[in-house]
Amino acid sequence: MIEAHLEKDLFGASGPFRLSVNFRVDDGQCVTFYGPSGAGKTTILRMLAGLETPQEGFISVNGELWFDARKRVLLPSRKRRVGFVFQSYALFPNMTVGENVAYAMQKTSAVKLEDLLDLAGILELKDRYPSTLSGGQQQRVALIRAISREPMILLLDEPLSALDVSTRLELQDEILRIHRLLGAATILVSHDKQEVFRMADMVLSIKEGRIHAEGSPREVFFKRRFSPKFAVTGRVLAIERADIVFRAFVSTGTEMLQVILGERDAKRFKPGDEVLVASKAFNPMLLPLFEPFETKELRQVCQAGVGYID
Amino acid sequence: MNRVQGRILGIEASDGVSLVDIETGGGAISAVILETPESSEYMRLGAEVYVLFKETEVALGLDAGKMSYLNVFDGKVSGMRCGRVLAEVVVWTAAGEIVSIITKRSFERLGLKEGARVKAVIKSTEVALQGLGVPS
Numbered sequence: 001m002i003e004a005h006l007e008k009d010l011f012g013a014s015g016p017f018r019l020s021v022n023f024r025v026d027d028g029q030c031v032t033f034y035g036p037s038g039a040g041k042t043t044i045l046r047m048l049a050g051l052e053t054p055q056e057g058f059i060s061v062n063g064e065l066w067f068d069a070r071k072r073v074l075l076p077s078r079k080r081r082v083g084f085v086f087q088s089y090a091l092f093p094n095m096t097v098g099e100n101v102a103y104a105m106q107k108t109s110a111v112k113l114e115d116l117l118d119l120a121g122i123l124e125l126k127d128r129y130p131s132t133l134s135g136g137q138q139q140r141v142a143l144i145r146a147i148s149r150e151p152m153i154l155l156l157d158e159p160l161s162a163l164d165v166s167t168r169l170e171l172q173d174e175i176l177r178i179h180r181l182l183g184a185a186t187i188l189v190s191h192d193k194q195e196v197f198r199m200a201d202m203v204l205s206i207k208e209g210r211i212h213a214e215g216s217p218r219e220v221f222f223k224r225r226f227s228p229k230f231a232v233t234g235r236v237l238a239i240e241r242a243d244i245v246f247r248a249f250v251s252t253g254t255e256m257l258q259v260i261l262g263e264r265d266a267k268r269f270k271p272g273d274e275v276l277v278a279s280k281a282f283n284p285m286l287l288p289l290f291e292p293f294e295t296k297e298l299r300q301v302c303q304a305g306v307g308y309i310d
Numbered sequence: 311m312n313r314v315q316g317r318i319l320g321i322e323a324s325d326g327v328s329l330v331d332i333e334t335g336g337g338a339i340s341a342v343i344l345e346t347p348e349s350s351e352y353m354r355l356g357a358e359v360y361v362l363f364k365e366t367e368v369a370l371g372l373d374a375g376k377m378s379y380l381n382v383f384d385g386k387v388s389g390m391r392c393g394r395v396l397a398e399v400v401v402w403t404a405a406g407e408i409v410s411i412i413t414k415r416s417f418e419r420l421g422l423k424e425g426a427r428v429k430a431v432i433k434s435t436e437v438a439l440q441g442l443g444v445p446s
Contacts (some may be wrong), residue, residue: 227343227350227439244393245411262365262398262409265311281344282435 001026001063002153002185006047007056010209012038019043019209025153025185027062030176032188032200034220040209041189045155048187049084050077061152061185083146083154083184087161089138091130097141098126105148119181120144120174136167143175147182154179154186160195165253172198193221193233193274194253229281232257236273239266250277312368314339314361314405315442321346321353328353330439332361336404340380341437352441360440367436368410370399371429372420381432383408387422401430 002025010019019040025031033041046052048059050066053074059067066075091100102113117123120140130138139159146154156175160168176199179186190196196203196217203220205213213220221233234252239261241247246266250257257277261269269275316332316339323329323346330341330353339361347353374382385403392398397417401408408430422428 226441227341227345229344243396244391244398245396260366262311262411264409278438280436280438282342 001061002048002187003058003060004044004048005057006044006054006059008043008047008052008054010040010043012208017208021204021206021209021211023204023211023214025187027185028180028183029201030179030186030188030199031202031204032190032196032217033206034190034193034196034203035206036191039206041206042157045084045157045187045189048080048153049082049155050075050080081149081152083149083151085139085142085146085154085156085159087158089130089135089142091138091141091145093130096127096129097122097133100130100141101145101148104145111148111150116144116148119178134167135163136171139163139171140174143171143178147178151182152184154182154184156186156188158189158191161190161192168195169254175199193217197221197233226276226278227280228278230284231276231278234275234277236269236271236275238271239269250275252277312363312365312408314408316359316361318353318355318357318359321355323347329434332359332439334361334405336406337383339405339432339437340434341439342434343437343439345439350441352439358442360442362438362440363432363436365398365409365411367432368408368412369431370401370410370412370416370420370422371431372427374429374431377431379431380434381437383430383432385428385430387424387426387428390417390422390424392417399428401428403430 005022006019008019010017021044033044035041043052047054054067054069056069058065065073066080067073095103098113101116105113114123117126120143122137122140125133125137160171163171172195188199200217203214203217204211205220232252234250234257237249237251239246239248246261246263248259248261248269250259259277314334316334318330319333319338320331321328326344326346328343328346330343331338332341341361345353352359383403383405385401385408387399388402389400390397392414395414396411397414399410399412399417399422401410410430
């Protein structure tokens with residue numbers, strides 16, 4: 001569990017402001033700091049990792065005091081068990097994947113390097129150099145390196161924002177899986193609402209150094225309570241006339257949806273608008289994603305050992 | 311989307327599914343939703359809510375007969391627009407204006423005209439609620 005109170009004067013794009021935040025993250029919880037760039041999100045992570053020192057406040061992790069301005073406690077960065085993943089991967093270019101991860105591991109670690117690499121499905125990349133890997137592969141290495149020290153807290157600073165959408169979705173699942181496996185408190189910095197919805201148990205929305213909203217993603221992003229259970233966020237791409245109604249094309253990250261609108265609703269929205277696509281849980285139908293292609297006859301033939309018919 | 315403001319009159323809940331009755335000022339409207347008083351703070355008697363339902367979920371009839379629909383509103387046709395496939399009909403009811411989008415074929419079969427008496431029918435599973443606040 002992380003408990004922190006952090007204060008520091010910072011300089012933003014529109015002048016100086018004071019970072020002043022109070023928060024708690026329980027073990028097993030994934031909390032997101034959400035907000036515009038320059039709001040102080042990265043600074044908070046750097047303070048937790050010991051890369052930057054607050055002027056006031058304290059940081060306590062699992063009851064251990066890492067920083068306390070009044071008691072003059074300051075645990076050096078290398079003694080803090082923190083896993084940190086940056087947007088820029090930050091791998092050593094002159095070391096192989098295996099060497100990068102091994103370098104971060106503690107010598108006394110009971111975990112084997114091969115097991116760690118296997119965990120992320122990158123064992124076959126062990127002897128490759130970072131420059132020969134894709135962005136998604138490099139970030140997998142960085143993630144494994146971050147957890148190789150068995151950290152008490154996992155800090156992720158916009159780890160996926162440089163990746164394409166499908167890689168991003170894959171890695172979101174990967175991060176969630178590792179977060180659950182580790183059971184540590186995880187803090188994710190993100191400015192992508194869809195990512196926050198998918199990953200976070202709780203959102204702290206930060207503006208100019210202050211937390212101005214906190215709660216579940218739904219509570220923070222949709223203040224009014226809303227009954228539909230089938231809802232995704234998306235962006236309007238186009239609205240076209242279709243007979244006397246209108247057809248809105250909405251992109252939701254991986255899928256393109258179409259929504260029929262009456263004339264009044266069609267006038268309320270324009271391309272580029274962020275929207276919530278909502279339906280009642282009673283409407284959507286589930287279909288198997290892959291229809292079984294084999295016929296009963298073919299199956300009988302195969303089971304009889306006659307062979308496979310192409 | 312149709313939106314009518316109302317106040318929660320009654321809640322019947324079982325296993326996370328609720329049948330909610332909302333007084334709109336022009337008759338009650340019922341909604342089946344996956345919220346219960348335990349799961350959601352606006353699910354309280356007296357709470358102000360918006361009742362939301364899509365134009366395409368509103369059926370029209372000259373008489374409602376014996377059917378499973380819980381929500382039947384008497385009204386008068388106050389406006390209409392016809393396309394090649396679809397028709398939009400605006401119905402004035404005691405609960406306010408309700409817009410319905412039906413096929414042009416049904417529209418012609420019903421022989422709807424401005425001022426004609428008509429019933430607007432909405433399945434309760436197609437009605438959504440949006441909480442506006444709980445009375446203090």
